[in-house]
Amino acid sequence: MSDELIFETADGVAILRINRPEVRNAIDGATARAIAAAIDELDERDDLSVGVITGAGGTFCSGMDLRGFLAGDRPSIEGRGFAGLVQAPPRKPLIAAVEGYALAGGCEIALACDIIVASEKATFGLPEPKRGLVPTGGGALKLHKRLPYHVAMELLLTGKMFPAERAHHFGFVNHLVPEGTALEAALALAREIAANAPLALEAIKQVVLQSQDWSQAESHTLQTTLTAHVFRSADAREGSRAFAEKRPPVWTRS
Incomplete structure (x- = not known):
């Protein structure tokens, strides 16, 4: 792995921690490649049954590194999409442990997961139209399937953020937990899943x-x-x- 991603394992669970807190864990090309490699390792190792993806420094992921984008660095991998994940998630279950912001591509990473555990203070959003972009990492394809159509369309078209509490109300978030405990709660759930065949x-x-x-x-x-x-x-x-x-x-x- 690289410095951009911390990969740890315990009790049949792999933890993928995006490690760019200085840019709110925005994804650049190196981070996308590291996540893709971690997903491959999760799928290939017989001692691992479940993955948990989270972010360092109190933020899940703020999306694409826009400075890198302007410099020609693309945080996508052919056939795997944004963050090396959204088009090709692992065969094994993947849980998002969300603290702070899960915006743009960060929200789409959460959408690519099978279960979402979020802090009460977490915030989701797809602000791409505010930047002249389109949420093509799964946001426009999936959000209306996870939320009521009119709610999803308002969020997609305005680009405004929505709090974890509202996301939990609509079933977008599985578990709403106190601030600072999302990873702990996600790991408890992951261990419960990993106990199964x-x-x-x-x-x-x-x-x-x-x-x-x-x-x-x-x-x-x-x-x-x-x-x-x-x-x-x-x-x-x-x-x-x-x-x-x-x-x-x-x-x-x-």
Whole structure:
């Protein structure tokens, strides 16, 4: 990894901490490449089941580094999008732990996650039209699916910020926690998820993501193609055996 991103692991969980507090964790090209490498490591390592992404210094991410943008530095990776993440999130579950600002691309990073834990003082927003830009990192594509249409359109077209409390009211934020505790709460949730069977976790995420493009007629058949290996796995037998024996399961990803 690089200085722009701190990568840590514990208890089956990977922590990706954007480490540019002097620019409110704005994403430049080097940071995007570091995040992409961390996502690859999360997916490749059998000892990791869940990722948590957060920011250093009390801010999640303020979006694209505009000074870098003006100098020709693009914080996107072909095929993976902004921050090396928004177009190609990990196969494994990813949780956003949000303190402070999650603006523009920072909001889109949160949108790319499966679960959002936010401080009561956190603020979200997509101010791109105020800068002559469009939120193409997932904001215009996803926000109206996570919020009521008219609420999403007001936020997209005005570019104004919305507080975490309002985001939580609409279900955009899963858990609203006291300031300074978002990472702690996200890690507790991540450990709860990581206690489950890793093959099942990945399959569930893929069914949810891919089924958005399935017709009703083909949905069950396509679901089977993504889940059949889970039912044939040693972990499926271990889960049933552990339940019968009243003990915690020991997963082997096999």
